[in-house]
Amino acid sequence: MKTAIGAAKNITWSMTLADFKEITKARLAISVVFSSIAGYLLGATEISGLSLLLLAFGGYCLVGASNAFNQVIERDLDLLMNRTRNRPIPAGRMSVNTALFLGMLMTVLGLVTLYTLNPKTAMFGAISIFLYTSVYTPLKTVTPLSVFVGAIPGAIPFMLGWVAATDEFGIEPGTLFMIQFFWQFPHFWALGWMLHEDYKRGGFKMLPTGKKDRGTAFQIIFYTFWMILISVIPVFGFTGRLHLSVTAGVIVFLMGLVMLFFAFRLYTKRDNISARKLMLASVSYITLMQLVYVIDKFLWRWI
CATH class of the missing domain: 1.10.357.140 (UbiA prenyltransferase)
Known part of the structure; x- marks a missing residue:
């Protein structure tokens, strides 16, 4: 018992x-x-x-x-x-x-x-x-x-x-904010693309054009491009104490290009498989990008 x-x-x-x-x-x-x-x-x-x-x-x-x-x-x-x-x-x-x-x-x-x-x-x-x-x-x-x-x-x-x-x-946390702000759009629109039919049942309007079309896919590419650009700005010394070495900047840039590649794939194929790959790439990007930033800071200080 x-x-x-x-x-x-x-x-x-x-x-x-x-x-x-x-x-x-x-x-x-x-x-x-x-x-x-x-x-x-x-x-x-x-x-x-x-x-x-x-x-x-x-x-x-x-x-x-x-x-x-x-x-x-x-x-x-x-x-x-x-x-x-x-x-x-x-x-x-x-x-x-x-x-x-x-x-x-x-x-x-x-x-x-x-x-x-x-x-x-x-x-x-x-x-x-x-x-x-x-x-x-x-x-x-x-x-x-x-x-x-x-x-x-x-x-x-x-x-x-x-x-x-x-x-x-100041400029440092403002830059961190902008990186993650622009990242939100390709990430959530990829998710919204995958779940579009389910979201419609609940009455949610998640895609920018309301459809799984080229217009939505183009906006995903647009925001991904700006995300990449802002992510590498600290390389050029414009962001106060927030530094990024050239090597780390190249790594972040290449990771962003991978995400951009999947955004273009979604633009050309416009299917849920491509949206899922972009969503997974976006999750990997934000995590790895933050790790690169942190590792680069402590490596740079140690060197």
């Missing part, structure tokens, strides 16, 4: 943890935390383990809260789409009140934690959660411009890390 009760508790705990990960979109939240840590390492003159932990915890809380609020707002629409109908709220495994409580708790914890680093970090965190929840989410069913609005909170984490490390906002 005790064994059966213990097994039941383990199953219940596993399901609860799985729903928490789903309501906070744990994989997305972890990738956001990774961007913040990369920004912190780029800005820091001395690395504090405690600051990194606070940044990671506060960042996860705010991303998790944003996603919880998003799923509360979109719960009826989530029921209409294959990719979202099994989320905790539409599937009936979590109540709206529970999700709201989690969202509010994580908002408070996240902002307080980031405030202990410095007020500017908390301010940008607050701007991010406000834009994502109160502007981006409602606009998704109104206009494709929602992606432009959503790209702002999506680009804040890379910049946020620098601000957390320096308590300053």
Whole structure:
């Protein structure tokens, strides 16, 4: 009997943890935390383990809260789409009140934690959660411009890390913001292309032309080009303390060309397979680019 009760508790705990990960979109939240840590390492003159932990915890809380609020707002629409109908709220495994409580708790914890680093970090965190929840989410069913609005909170984490490390906002975090801002468009439009039919069931307007056509594919190429250009600007010494060696710049440029290649493939083929390859290339790009920036900084300092 005790064994059966213990097994039941383990199953219940596993399901609860799985729903928490789903309501906070744990994989997305972890990738956001990774961007913040990369920004912190780029800005820091001395690395504090405690600051990194606070940044990671506060960042996860705010991303998790944003996603919880998003799923509360979109719960009826989530029921209409294959990719979202099994989320905790539409599937009936979590109540709206529970999700709201989690969202509010994580908002408070996240902002307080980031405030202990410095007020500017908390301010940008607050701007991010406000834009994502109160502007981006409602606009998704109104206009494709929602992606432009959503790209702002999506680009804040890379910049946020620098601000957390320096308590300053200037050309350096502004450049980090712009890199991730322009990256958002090819990434999310590739995802929107793949899920276009499912998004239509929920009434979401995610593609810039509303169609899987050459116009959308051209805009993906356009924004990818600007992403590459801004990513290599630190090579030329115009971005204050944010440096990038020529070797690292070439590596980042070549990685960007790979992503641009897949963008052109989507333009010529206009199929879901090409969109998926571009989406995967974009995920690889943002992660590897941030790693190259961080490694280059510490190699340059060591040399």
